[in-house]
Amino acid sequence: MNYLLNTHACIWAIAEPIKLSTTVRDILQNPGNHFWVSKISLFEVVIKLKIGKLPEFNLSFPEFVRSVYLSGYELLPVKEEHLEAYNTINFAELHRDPFDRYLLASAYFEKLAIITKDEKFMHYTDTFQIVW
Numbered sequence: 001m002n003y004l005l006n007t008h009a010c011i012w013a014i015a016e017p018i019k020l021s022t023t024v025r026d027i028l029q030n031p032g033n034h035f036w037v038s039k040i041s042l043f044e045v046v047i048k049l050k051i052g053k054l055p056e057f058n059l060s061f062p063e064f065v066r067s068v069y070l071s072g073y074e075l076l077p078v079k080e081e082h083l084e085a086y087n088t089i090n091f092a093e094l095h096r097d098p099f100d101r102y103l104l105a106s107a108y109f110e111k112l113a114i115i116t117k118d119e120k121f122m123h124y125t126d127t128f129q130i131v132w
Contacts, residue, residue, distance in 0.1 A: 002034045003027065003131065004076065004107045006116035007041040007099065014067045015057060021132050024115055036076040037068050038106055044099045082106040092123035104128065 005013060012019040013028060020028070027033055046061050048054045059067065068075070086105035095101070097120070104124060107114050113129035114121060121130050 001027075001032070002036065002110070002112045004036045004038065004103060004110070004112040004114050005041070005073065006103060006114060006118060006121070007044045008117065009115045010037050010041055010068065010073070011045065011054070011057065011064075014064060014071060015059060021117070024132060027115070027131065035071075035073045036110070036112060037073045038076045038103055039078055040099055040102045040106075042068075042075070076106060076110065079106070079109070081109045085109040089127075092120065095120040095123055 009020070009024065013024075017025065028035070042065060045054070045064060049057065049061055057064075082102065082105050085108045086102060089101075089105055089108060091101055091104070100118065100120065103114065104121070106112075107128060113131055115131050117132050121128070124130065
């Protein structure tokens with residue numbers, strides 16, 4: 001199966017796997033699964049590092065990116081089709097985070113299940129497979 005890791009899920013998978021659910025850890029260890037990390041998530045991580053929102057994160061940004069590659073995750077580029085999907089999805093009004101919305105749009109276009117603990121993603125279970 002193909003999965004897109006939400007930003008926090010990617011951070012935890014790299015730096016704090018104990019924070020992941022047992023289900024997610026099992027999915028990540030299954031060699032039959034394929035994992036994607038959006039370049040938008042990398043942008044979100046570098047912003048959070050810059051403004052101090054990840055104080056317990058012990059990796060530099062280059063170390064984090066290297067760890068993403070070493071974990072076998074593939075980077076998902078920003079595509080026009082993701083932006084077109086963004087424009088067509090009826091997002092929940094209370095879920096205004098543009099990073100999350102972009103991840104939803106890219107998962108929609110690419111037909112990826114989303115690994116996330118974020119409860120706001122539960123608004124979309126009729127359209128997306130949300131895993132935690």
